[in-house]
Amino acid sequence: MPEMPATPAVCPSLMSADPLRLGEQVSALLDAGARVFHVDVMDGWFVPNLMLGTETTRGVAGLARPRGGRVDVHLMVESPREAIGWYAPHADMISVHVEADPHPHQLLSEIREAGCLAGLAINPGTPVEMVLPLVERLDYVNCMGVNPGFSGQSFIPETLGRLGALRDLLPPRVAVQVDGGIGPANIADARAFGADLLVSASAIFGADDPVASYADLAERVASA
Numbered sequence: 001m002p003e004m005p006a007t008p009a010v011c012p013s014l015m016s017a018d019p020l021r022l023g024e025q026v027s028a029l030l031d032a033g034a035r036v037f038h039v040d041v042m043d044g045w046f047v048p049n050l051m052l053g054t055e056t057t058r059g060v061a062g063l064a065r066p067r068g069g070r071v072d073v074h075l076m077v078e079s080p081r082e083a084i085g086w087y088a089p090h091a092d093m094i095s096v097h098v099e100a101d102p103h104p105h106q107l108l109s110e111i112r113e114a115g116c117l118a119g120l121a122i123n124p125g126t127p128v129e130m131v132l133p134l135v136e137r138l139d140y141v142n143c144m145g146v147n148p149g150f151s152g153q154s155f156i157p158e159t160l161g162r163l164g165a166l167r168d169l170l171p172p173r174v175a176v177q178v179d180g181g182i183g184p185a186n187i188a189d190a191r192a193f194g195a196d197l198l199v200s201a202s203a204i205f206g207a208d209d210p211v212a213s214y215a216d217l218a219e220r221v222a223s224a
Contacts, residue, residue, distance in 0.1 A: 095119030146180030155181030167194030
């Protein structure tokens, strides 16, 4: 099983990348120091959107892994058990939603058995205490800062308190990830409240210069 990435880390979310320049953008971000690339998988059922497939994940892994990078797959799907098998060969980390399946213990075990770090994602309306019965099977918790489905949404302010609560509840070995609405205005606060892995999509890829935007976010996190 891979080791947890060095934290804190800004994780570019590829849902906002230019699909015609994906390889170029990933390579440029690797040059800038990015080492965790977040791949959002949506099935059009669990969330009202559809993206990213196994071939995209394979391509990103082929670029990132030889340079020490990791592929973090976030399964926003109605049937995560089947999807774990599809994505595990090209993923280092996989998170599943506690809201998507009544048997999260089994899902987390299957992720680890597939050779990946196991993460649990929780929507903004899900109590953070839901993670407690699953701690021994967890490597990280993905705390959503927006309702999942689309990039460019505004960060839900109450997420900061949820990050702090998770950091207090979880043992140090379990990383806290924040995903959704993260940008220059709030990334330092998210780090201060306990986030170890800070996922950013449109703040990076929606900028004129994604590499400069990534570097600015990374600097803000390092100074927090």
